[in-house]
Amino acid sequence: MSKNKIKYFSSGEFARLCGVHKKTLFHYDDIDLFKPEKVEDNGYRYYSQDQLESFNVIHILKEVGMPLKQIKEVIDKRSPKNMIDLFEEETNKIENEIRDLRRKQELMYKKVELIKEGINKTKGIFIEEQEEEHIILSNPTKDTDEYYDIETYTKHLDYCTENNILMSQQPGSIISKESLKNKDYTNYSYFFTKIDNEINNIDYTIKPKGLYVVGYMKGYYDKTYILHKKIVDYIEKNNLYIKGCSYEEVLIDEVAVIDRDEYIIKICIEVGKINN
Numbered sequence: 509m510s511k512n513k514i515k516y517f518s519s520g521e522f523a524r525l526c527g528v529h530k531k532t533l534f535h536y537d538d539i540d541l542f543k544p545e546k547v548e549d550n551g552y553r554y555y556s557q558d559q560l561e562s563f564n565v566i567h568i569l570k571e572v573g574m575p576l577k578q579i580k581e582v583i584d585k586r587s588p589k590n591m592i593d594l595f596e597e598e599t600n601k602i603e604n605e606i607r608d609l610r611r612k613q614e615l616m617y618k619k620v621e622l623i624k625e626g627i628n629k630t631k632g633i634f635i636e637e638q639e640e641e642h643i644i645l646s647n648p649t650k651d652t653d654e655y656y657d658i659e660t661y662t663k664h665l666d667y668c669t670e671n672n673i674l675m676s677q678q679p680g681s682i683i684s685k686e687s688l689k690n691k692d693y694t695n696y697s698y699f700f701t702k703i704d705n706e707i708n709n710i711d712y713t714i715k716p717k718g719l720y721v722v723g724y725m726k727g728y729y730d731k732t733y734i735l736h737k738k739i740v741d742y743i744e745k746n747n748l749y750i751k752g753c754s755y756e757e758v759l760i761d762e763v764a765v766i767d768r769d770e771y772i773i774k775i776c777i778e779v780g781k782i783n784n
Contacts, residue, residue, distance in 0.1 A: 514556050514557065515556065516545070516546070516554040516555065516557075517554065517555050517556075518552065518553070518554060519533050519534070519544070519552075519553045519555070522555040522560075522563075526563050526564070526567065533553070534553075537553065539580065541576060541579065541580045541583065542559075542562070542563060542566055542583075545558075545559060562583075566579055566583070572598055572601065574598075582594055611674055615674055615675075615676050618674075618677075619676050619677070619763065622676065622677055622759045622760070623759065623760055623764050625774075626759035626760035626764075626772035627760070629724035629772060629774075630722075630724065631724075633722070633723045633738060633742040634721070634723075635719060635720070635721050635748075635779070636719075636720060637717075637718070638715075638718065638720045640717040641714070642702070642703045642705065642712050642713075642714065642715075643700040643701065643702050643712060643713055643714070643715050644668065644673065644700060644701045644710065644712050645698045645699070645700050645712075645713055646660050646661070646663065646664035646667075646698050646699040646700065647660050647663065647698075648660075648697060648698060649696050649698060649699070656681070656696060660699065661679065661699055664699045665679065668701050671707070671709075673701060673707070673710070674703075674704075676702075677702075677757060677758060677759070678761060679699040679700060680699065680700050680701070680702075680755055680756055680757035681696045681698070681699055681700070681729075681755075681756045681757075682696065682697050682698040682699070682700055682753050682756070683695060683697060683754040683756070685750055685751070685752055685753055688736070688750050688753075688754055688777065691737070691740065693732070693733035693736035693737060693740075694733055697753070700715075700755070702757075715755060716778060718751070718752070718778055719751075719778070719780065719781070720776040720777060720778055721748065721776070721777050721779050722739075722774065722775070722776045723735050723739050723742075723774075724772060724773070724775075725773050725775070726770065726772055726773075727769055727771060727773070728768045728771055729758075729773070732775065735773070735775050736754060736775060736777075739754075739775060740777070743779055747781065747782045748779045748780065748781060748782060749779060749780050749781075749782055750777060750779060751778045751779050751780040752777070752778030753777070753778060754775060754776070754777045755775070755776045756773060756774070756775045757773070757774050758771055758772070758773050758774075759772045759773070760772040
């Protein structure tokens, strides 16, 4: 392009094209980061159309968090190879940030679903078909004088955190079929965390697809034995038998309520029908 055909823009015009204030252009000029292509005797700065892309790169690098000092170093040493390396590195960083943001978004979606289920909970005990779910189990719980085995619980949390498992709710608790039949409703066998899909190098088990008796309660964990008793009574009175474990999970917790007595907890027990 011949020199006399180059389009020049004043500071204000160029700033508007780039979506910034012209003071930004003045600052970049002062620190030798981005200078106008020509300056008239009266001090007016003018930028060429060819500089639009260069400014756009600087603006993008700044938006992704690169300090101006580092951007200047990049610009001063620019070459095709250096820019390829830079853009590939920044692209990888952005991809990681996008994945992280999507996980946070997914976590919020799931939290909304749980809270809505807790708010709209069905009163009373009922029976329903449930789909198969993937869950990660803790180590077997140990006998303890405390209400629950805090050591095993903590190790399970650590495992999930170390393996980048998305946790939209506190780990749930499992009571074995044997304990349910013995009406021992405080003898938890495992803690569990739900996962949406299979995860590489992660051991998981299956919460079976099938028929479940379900109940909800308002209150803290130390009162769940009351709901367990009600559910087992329902099973015994409705021509059903305990086929599998009890799965206890909290839907509304301290994320959404101040008082622990306002927690909403859901309990599901796998059952079968007795054939007469």
